[in-house]
Amino acid sequence: MSLLSLIFGSKPKTANMAKERLQLIIARERVDDGKPSADFLPAMQQELVAVISKYVHVNADDIKVSMEKKGNYEVLEVNIVLPEQN
């Protein structure tokens, strides 16, 4: 804690950390439950399309993302097919 915050008694703002940690852990646990709630996938797919399009030309449909559970692992698979160059 800095001297200033000691003097003025300000406490650390930790609520944002709580929120971020919860969002991650809950997304993961919902996948674990086998519930069809990997519902961040569509948003992630769109963001990937946006990022990749900055550098190479791709069709939105050619980027596929999926989440699967294999034994103790979760596999996040991203499949990007680049259009044929001619």
Place this chain on the structure above:
Amino acid sequence: MTRIIVVTSGKGGVGKTTTSASFASGLAMRGFKTAVIDFDVGLRNLDLIMGCERRVVYDLVNVISGEATLNQALIKDKHCENLFVLPASQTRDKDALTEEGVEKVLKDLEHLGFEYVICDSPAGIERGAVMALTFADEAIIVTNPEVSSVRDSDRILGILQAKSKRAQAGGEPVKEHLLVTRYSPKRVEDGEMLSYKDVQEILRVPIIGVIPESESVLHASNQGTPAIHIEQSEVAEAYKDVIARFLGEDAPLRFVSYEKPGLFKRLFGG
């Protein structure tokens, strides 16, 4: 038709029993014939919060095992004409709760003309908690704005969506309501506590209310009076708002924003 409402949370000590007592009382105050059942077999508490502990003779397990009739076990509330309490057993363990037994008790309550049955769930995700939610039509998910409580609420939502009769029948699902309790607007404002909006965004369940953190809950439990009866307290008002929203009335959230004490109050105390 009886509506069965489970008050659940996963995590312990977040305010399920406080909420069950006030929610059941609030419905009874609105004129509905209501029963509130303590599913916390082995650790009963609802009788204390309702202030009827000295009138407990028979309990839920006695009824299930046929040692008493439902009418013998139901305790009439001291504040509300049409409210009855069905206490949990203090001596048995949760295995005494069979699905058939619980179902029969709920059916019998329906025959007695109860309009609402509130099931106060024990903490955890084991038998007692599962029995409390199995026959639910609606669920109140009690959550504190704190990481472990939010995560446990998400777990119990998963269980509700897997193990309730409604989920298994594949028809209309259990109607879920989020209730954020022990809320401190000042700490939220200071960035120390998750806001109710954060909690709602994470759990994605429609919010039915926010109950502030308040000393009046302790005063209420000391006296054996549900918090909704504590005149002029924010907690009582907040619980009455929950009832209004539950009954489909329009009631904006109150007691969720922090007002800085004015200079006068800071100088002279309030």
